[in-house]
Amino acid sequence: MNSDLFASENMATPATAPGMTQQNAKSIKYALDGECYARQGSMIAYRGDLHFEKQGQGVGKFLKRAVTGEGLALMAIRGRGEVWFAHEAANCFIIDLAPGDGITVNGRNVLCFDPSLSYEIKVVKGAGMVGGGLFNSVFSGQGKLAVMCEGNPLVIPVSPQSPVFVDTDAVVGWSSGLQTSLHRSQSLGSMLRGGSGEAVQLRLDGEGFVIVRPSELRPEKTAGN
Numbered sequence: 001m002n003s004d005l006f007a008s009e010n011m012a013t014p015a016t017a018p019g020m021t022q023q024n025a026k027s028i029k030y031a032l033d034g035e036c037y038a039r040q041g042s043m044i045a046y047r048g049d050l051h052f053e054k055q056g057q058g059v060g061k062f063l064k065r066a067v068t069g070e071g072l073a074l075m076a077i078r079g080r081g082e083v084w085f086a087h088e089a090a091n092c093f094i095i096d097l098a099p100g101d102g103i104t105v106n107g108r109n110v111l112c113f114d115p116s117l118s119y120e121i122k123v124v125k126g127a128g129m130v131g132g133g134l135f136n137s138v139f140s141g142q143g144k145l146a147v148m149c150e151g152n153p154l155v156i157p158v159s160p161q162s163p164v165f166v167d168t169d170a171v172v173g174w175s176s177g178l179q180t181s182l183h184r185s186q187s188l189g190s191m192l193r194g195g196s197g198e199a200v201q202l203r204l205d206g207e208g209f210v211i212v213r214p215s216e217l218r219p220e221k222t223a224g225n
Contacts, residue, residue: 015082020094020114020144027086028094028112028146032077038085038112040073048081085112090148102140102176105147109172109213114143124180124202138176147172151214158204165201166212175208 009024015031023029030036032050040054055074077083086092092111095103104122113119118141139145149172158164158178165183174180183203204210 012082012084020112020146022092022094023084025091026089027084028092030077030083030085030112032083033080035076035078035115036083036112037074037076037115038083039087039110040075042085042087042111043075043077044084044086046081046083048079048083050077050079050081050083052077085146087111087148088150090150091152092146092148093153095145095147097139097141097143097145099142102138103145103173104136104138104176104178105145105173106171107137109147109149110137111146111148113139113145116143117141117145136173140176147211149211149213154212154214156210156212158206158208158210160205160207163203163205164210165203166210168200168202170212170215171202172211172213174204174210175206178204178206178208178210180204 012023012029015021015029018031018033020028020030020036027044030038032048037055043052053076055076097103097117104124107121117139119137119139122136122138124136153172156164156166158175181203183201
């Protein structure tokens with residue numbers, strides 16, 4: 001049988017090393033001998049002896065729905081084999097964290113991660129309850145984290161001389177050492193006339209970077225796994 005479908009870039013091959021690798025622009029492969037964590041509903045295929053377990057509220061630290069109405073439902077994958085993750089054909093990227101590194105990521109952009117990483121949910125300082133509360137996931141330690149983005153992300157450097165202002169519905173994540181606050185760019189008069197739709201932004205100060213996506217937030221679908 002002949003087809004471009006069977007081109008080498010589309011073929012899954014056995015892993016040569018344990019852990020997370022890029023399968024293609026839209027998916028991540030994880031060669032597992034132990035456990036990893038991923039968003040519920042993100043598994044698209046697997047082979048081997050693997051078990052999937054839904055993580056309850058308070059176990060994975062990612063569910064804050066009682067407070068915010070939002071959050072990320074996690075699952076643990078345990079066993080030995082290979083598993084592929086993806087979500088709605090979003091672009092996938094692997095971030096390799098070294099000791100001392102830290103990154104804040106919006107929960108909706110987390111795909112999967114190594115169990116060696118430390119993570120916790122924090123309220124974005126200065127953001128109040130804007131954007132569903134802006135409860136973001138802070139990752140640190142040593143290991144790999146896979147994030148996803150609709151379209152090609154834009155990474156903007158932040159320096160003490162040049163703070164960056166981002167739409168709260170477009171932000172993917174930022175260096176965890178940056179300081180955050182809310183910035184109102186719309187006058188009261190403009191708001192009374194209906195507004196521009198860009199009344200409040202997240203301001204980031206310090207030294208680091210911020211990642212934004214080329215679209216605003218769409219309603220999150222309910223996870224199926």
